[in-house]
Amino acid sequence: MFEIFQERMRKRMAQLVVMPCGWGEFLGTSLAFGGASIPDYDGKASFAPAGLDFTEDLKAAKWAVLDADPLHDLRFLAAVTATRRTTAPPLPGVRGFAEVLRDQLAELPGTGDLAAELAARDLELPFVAAMRQIRESPVVSQAIRQALEPAGQEKVRTTLARAIVAATCREVLLREHAVLPLHGDTRKRFVELVQHGLGGGQLGVWDDVADFGARVAKRLGGWALERWRVPFTDGSQPAMGDIVRYLTRGDDLRAAIAGVVEAADDDVVLVGHSLGGVASLDLMLIGSLPAVRTLVTVGSQGPLLFELDALPGLAVGADLPAGLPPWFNYYDRKDVLSYLAAPIFPGWAVDVEVDNEEGMPTAHSAYFDNNKFYDSLAGVIDGGTEP
Structure with missing residues (x-):
């Protein structure tokens, strides 16, 4: 997915240096006891379900x-x-x-x-x-x-x-x-x-x-x-496990992202998808990263976590820190794991709606095969405003 992202962005802005932060292999979770906590789970499922879409689309x-x-x-x-x-x-x-x-x-x-x-x-x-x-x-x-x-x-x-x-x-x-x-x-x-x-x-x-x-x-x-109960567990466990682990012990993931930012030049647009977007948002709220001039979250659960008072970087009722960079939050109405940021963070976040023409679960990652998303993101990087 990163290679797709890099290719599409370089076609639009050849001067960009696109740097990854692949954290899943060394910070992702697994079932330590082989799924013993899951009813009727035997670990023998061969694949995750393709999923059926129940929307009216x-x-x-x-x-x-x-x-x-x-x-x-x-x-x-x-x-x-x-x-x-x-x-x-x-x-x-x-x-x-x-x-x-x-x-x-x-x-x-x-x-x-x-x-x-x-x-x-x-x-x-x-x-x-x-x-x-x-x-x-x-x-x-x-x-x-x-x-x-x-x-x-x-x-x-x-x-x-x-x-x-x-x-x-x-x-x-x-x-x-x-x-x-x-x-x-x-x-x-x-x-x-x-x-x-x-x-x-x-x-x-x-x-x-x-x-x-x-x-x-x-x-x-x-x-x-x-x-598909058992294969559904196989398919969803890594994402759910990573989220739970992050909310409990998220310092290492935030440190990994901060390390990539610090290795780059001063002019950084930080783009985070899903949990990566949550961690990137937390970084902006917890510590100072002056190299980041724009924050972009894609399919993010950060606004919901904040509304639940479960976002590690900021408690409900606390003041936003000074000097935050502009924030553009991309969401798709059919991506049920994406949430609105502007009503929760008025005056800071800008919500950008895209239609990936997909139902769940593919809608959550389909941003990165949507040319309209890349066109919009290029406008954000180039001028700081969504076209």
Whole structure:
């Protein structure tokens, strides 16, 4: 995620020096007793849940369906076309659509832009595994066979491309127990590259396929939480554990961030995501860091912790210290882990709303695949005001 952040910012402001503060490996938490405190936990879960989105945002819900079942829309497409007559055999010497498409599937990712993008994100192995799943599915074969006219064939290509991208993300979950930060503009880019590799080029024809499934997904909350209780614990424990540890013993994390600031030049814009934003906010409140000219928090829980009188750096009712730098707080209404700062810190914080076009849990990290976020942040760094 840091590499994505660095690349996007340097494209906008080539003179920037972007310095990371990767604290998770040496300050993150783990289950010291193997999860013995968690009911029905056996530690055998193989992956965190993809998650279902229960908002009214249908666009995000469609991808939530694919997160849960990458082949869902191909199943739907095969089912709604199963009653149609099959296409006539191709003329002698003419290869039919199904044969051509299967060859194109076998040749992915090829050697072009798709292969380069996969290599840049270390996604070659998950992509190969996803392609194997897609090619071996009887549902895929049925959906391909039922495509009779050009519009139907384009719909199959688009649906296949989205299934392949969703299956790749799911493979990362299975292999690394982590949600792949692939959404927004970047996910759209991958779908387009896969679709191009399958001989297609028209986006947007898929939308009518998944509406039914997306609406069903919004009703499955109880089932999902019951089915995925153990893997849900696996996926959420590191973040929850890190927050609890920070609130109890946060000096070392604050010291790590301060060390990076002190190693930089005097003109520092400090950008912190989630708990990193909480710790960065605390640094501003607890000690003097004159090198920091602007504080930026992204998806931050700092305002809520302060309202609960649980923020280590400042008690409710206490005066703000003098000399605080301007603070820009980015939030997304669908990111339930982001909170408003301006009503809690009037006169200091400026809230900046962005729409990552995602539901939870991906909305919490999707800022870093949202070009509008980078455009806004470049304005903050360049002029100190959000454009």
